[in-house]
Amino acid sequence: MTAQTGRTLFNETWLMEMPRGIGSFELYDMVEYNIKDLKKHNHPITSLPNNLFKVDLRQTAYYWYERGGVILLGAEFEKLPQGWVVRATGKNPAVIGKAPWASDLYDAVLKDSDNAIRILSDNDLSDEGYGIWKRLFQLGHKISVYDANEPGKTFQSLDNADEFEKYFKDDDTAYRRYQFILTETASEAHVGTRSQFQIRRHRELINSTEDYETKKE
Numbered sequence: 001m002t003a004q005t006g007r008t009l010f011n012e013t014w015l016m017e018m019p020r021g022i023g024s025f026e027l028y029d030m031v032e033y034n035i036k037d038l039k040k041h042n043h044p045i046t047s048l049p050n051n052l053f054k055v056d057l058r059q060t061a062y063y064w065y066e067r068g069g070v071i072l073l074g075a076e077f078e079k080l081p082q083g084w085v086v087r088a089t090g091k092n093p094a095v096i097g098k099a100p101w102a103s104d105l106y107d108a109v110l111k112d113s114d115n116a117i118r119i120l121s122d123n124d125l126s127d128e129g130y131g132i133w134k135r136l137f138q139l140g141h142k143i144s145v146y147d148a149n150e151p152g153k154t155f156q157s158l159d160n161a162d163e164f165e166k167y168f169k170d171d172d173t174a175y176r177r178y179q180f181i182l183t184e185t186a187s188e189a190h191v192g193t194r195s196q197f198q199i200r201r202h203r204e205l206i207n208s209t210e211d212y213e214t215k216k217e
Contacts, residue, residue: 044056
């Protein structure tokens with residue numbers, strides 16, 4: 001793989017159009033419609049434990065909790081070269097503030113897919129607020145964060161639950177530029193993702209040096 005190809009794959013996965021916030025409950029109608037449309041057209045549905053279902057397409061995957069024919073919580077993932085991106089999550093208004101929780105959904109998806117998952121940080125994160133991250137951390141997942149403006153230089157893995165709080169300041173919209181990456185702690189996805197960001201950091205440092213040398217001339 002050439003350096004240009006690697007850079008393109010990185011940009012497509014981690015820097016292209018930011019995903020929607022995962023707690024936008026007004027997206028429920030859209031997520032519900034898409035899932036029902038997949039059912040209508042007889043796409044293969046896989047049944048997972050705890051009333052969780054999925055449809056796995058070539059470029060997109062849907063996971064949702066359903067009981068008695070009612071979709072309670074669902075999410076749409078876009079499959080990109082180096083990971084999955086959350087494009088929308090919707091929760092049935094009838095169960096807001098109740099299980100199933102967003103953290104349960106993401107925990108199940110991580111275990112089922114073994115892919116790195118990218119989610120945008122914002123102050124409408126979910127009905128659990130930033131508690132979703134603490135919950136996932138407690139479940140043993142590795143959570144990393146980066147600033148989309150300088151992903152290589154800012155990438156870091158969080159080591160304790162207290163580190164999450166600084167990324168959720170309601171009065172500072174600048175914090176919306178942060179992205180979170182979820183992986184299983186000892187997974188190949190985590191090792192690969194960390195390596196991708198290390199390569200990016202190296203390129204950012206080279207570009208900074210080149211810019212400095214150009215200015216001197």
